[in-house]
Amino acid sequence: xxxxxxxxxxxxxxxxxxxxxxxxxxxxxxxxxxxxxxxxxxxxxxxxxxxxxxxxxxxxxxxxxxxxxxxxxxxxxxxxxxxxxxxxxxxxxxxxx
Amino acid sequence: xxxxxxxxxxxxxxxxxxxxxxxxxxxxxxxxxxxxxxxxxxxxxxxxxxxxxxxxxxxxxxxxxxxxxxxxxxxxxxxxxxxxxxxxxxxxxxxxxxxxxxxxxxxxxxxxxxxxxxxxxxxxxxxxxxxxxxxxxxxxxxxxxxxxxxxxxx
Numbered sequence: 001x002x003x004x005x006x007x008x009x010x011x012x013x014x015x016x017x018x019x020x021x022x023x024x025x026x027x028x029x030x031x032x033x034x035x036x037x038x039x040x041x042x043x044x045x046x047x048x049x050x051x052x053x054x055x056x057x058x059x060x061x062x063x064x065x066x067x068x069x070x071x072x073x074x075x076x077x078x079x080x081x082x083x084x085x086x087x088x089x090x091x092x093x094x095x096x097x
Numbered sequence: 098x099x100x101x102x103x104x105x106x107x108x109x110x111x112x113x114x115x116x117x118x119x120x121x122x123x124x125x126x127x128x129x130x131x132x133x134x135x136x137x138x139x140x141x142x143x144x145x146x147x148x149x150x151x152x153x154x155x156x157x158x159x160x161x162x163x164x165x166x167x168x169x170x171x172x173x174x175x176x177x178x179x180x181x182x183x184x185x186x187x188x189x190x191x192x193x194x195x196x197x198x199x200x201x202x203x204x205x206x207x208x209x210x211x212x213x214x215x216x217x218x219x220x221x222x223x224x225x226x227x228x229x230x231x232x233x234x235x236x237x238x239x240x241x242x243x244x245x246x247x248x249x250x251x
Binding site: 028030090 | 226227229230
């Protein structure tokens with residue numbers, strides 16, 4: 001098997017673990033600032049997990065769909081980073097109030 | 098459950114200095130003892146997980162509290178811990194569920210104005226981040242009012 005495939009498997013396993021963590025921690029936030037952002041993070045992690053597990057089938061996709069998928073990964077990745085930064089900013093503000 | 102308890106000198110000492118290092122649940126129940134509420138009220142005001150009935154029994158056996166139901170002329174409980182008790186009652190009013198971590202912050206604070214004020218701020222940050230921003234805001238104002246009111250009286 002190609003080394004890239006091993007990396008894909010590791011990535012999918014890591015993302016599955018992230019999904020487990022994000023769902024497990026969700027029960028600890030009934031609301032508040034963290035609870036608000038956590039909902040968005042959960043949705044994004046679910047999308048990424050689905051995408052990672054669909055990776056083996058990507059070679060069967062037409063090229064223009066593949067390009068759209070890659071673009072989607074970039075957008076969702078950027079959104080994830082944005083939400084994480086906003087969450088950290090909110091936590092810092094809560095402590096500095 | 099008609100017993101009415103008051104704290105002994107040993108009970109007051111535990112609240113002030115933590116000499117006997119009671120666990121959180123026993124400490125919480127000990128703080129609720131004021132020489133007025135009966136056992137049934139204390140149990141109903143406690144979270145189930147604290148097993149308040151067992152705590153009361155343990156506290157009595159270990160000499161932290163005494164039953165004064167049969168001796169109405171007994172001395173009432175001292176004021177020690179009354180502030181914490183009021184703060185906890187207010188927290189329970191605003192946060193009927195999932196309040197264990199918040200209450201523990203108050204219980205773990207030493208019984209001084211500064212430490213309790215810090216504990217209130219810390220508890221409200223926790224509420225703001227994980228429960229509700231509005232509740233945190235209201236609770237912070239109300240808890241500080243209780244604390245400042247008690248400070249003015251003393």
